[in-house]
Amino acid sequence: MATETARRNTPSTSKGRATRDxxxxxxxxxxxxxxxxxxSTPxxxxxxxxxxxQIYHYFADKDELTRAVITFQTEAILANQAPMLARLDSLDALRAWRxxxxxxxxxxxGDGGCPLGSLSSELSDHNPQARDALAASFTAWGTAIREGLLSLFAQGAPRPQADADRLALALLAAVQGGLLLAQAQHTTDALEAALDTVIAHIDD
Known part of the structure; x- marks a missing residue:
């Protein structure tokens, strides 16, 4: 099964890769x-x-396609945010990411919320494979935030003794909760308040 999945997910030609992408x-x-x-498939x-x-040539079923979408969305988010997070050398840089x-x-x-958060709300309770993929995606996102905070703390300010793991989780939770409320309320007030509160704690 793993070999067959790998075959489907690794097209041998550039045209095949473009079609799958x-x-x-x-x-x-x-x-x-x-x-x-x-x-739906149609x-x-x-x-x-x-x-x-062609869809079924590359994906055995919708669950496999959904996991590919999770990977796609994770890579898109990290491509957008990781470069900024990798250059966190000041609180101003952290606020710029915010x-x-x-x-x-x-x-x-506020429309749409977070693409990973929305899929998590829909799938996590009844699709264990999707849940595992989403958990790995959130871990990768949190790791990027953590590494950024470590870069910030390495500058000696504001709190080199701070717990980067917990603060990264807090920032990720602020993003997810804030985007969920933005989706419901069509305002970014909650997202801004959550992120600003965590950043103020880092600056304390």
């Missing part, structure tokens, strides 16, 4: 807007401009 990117967009349950087929047989997170949510009016 298009399927995953389109599925990610549809699942972000409509949820995993609301994303809708994906039409939106991606592929055949159903502004990127808030501005992205504000531009959407």
């Amino acid at each position: 298009r399927i995953v990117a389109t599925a990610a967009d549809l699942m972000y807007r409509h949820g995993a349950a609301g994303t 809708a994906l087929r039409d939106a991606a401009g592929v055949s159903s047989s 502004d990127v997170v808030v501005d992205a949510a504000r531009q959407r009016g």
